[in-house]
Amino acid sequence: MLNILLIPVLGYMGCALTTLACYFMMAAICWRLGERHFPVPYPVGRLLTWLLVASGVVALGWFVSFDDYWVRHFWHLVLCAGFLGLVVLVEKPHRLLAR
Known part of the structure; x- marks a missing residue:
């Protein structure tokens, strides 16, 4: 429809x-x-927070653009690495407590 x-x-x-x-x-x-x-018992609040942060990173990558090809790809690499670093930094204590 x-x-x-x-x-x-x-x-x-x-x-x-x-x-x-x-x-x-x-x-x-x-x-x-x-x-x-x-x-x-999924940690829904934490998962929704990560979804919101990831959406913010995508929006930042979309709205902040550069004309140069290499600068643009470096910017996206920085965004991805920053998000991955944040996930590892925040989720590492949860992983250690789960053992």
């Missing part, structure tokens, strides 16, 4: 947004049914 509504207006972007909405709904339904039948 969303394809019928969005493709005439947005073209390929309408199809992409429809796919995103469909996958989000499938993931939400699977998570809800999984929680009902096989509850697992």
Whole structure:
């Protein structure tokens, strides 16, 4: 239904947004049914925080752009390495406590 509504207006972007909405709904339904039948104590707050931080890094890489090819790739490498370093720095104590 969303394809019928969005493709005439947005073209390929309408199809992409429809796919995103469909996958989000499938993931939400699977998570809800999984929680009902096989509850697992996921650290939802921490996972959502990492998702928000990753989205911020992607937005920063998208909106801060450079014309030079090598500078642009170096900037993206710095963003990825910074995010990876932050994950290792923050999650290392949790990994040690889990043993």
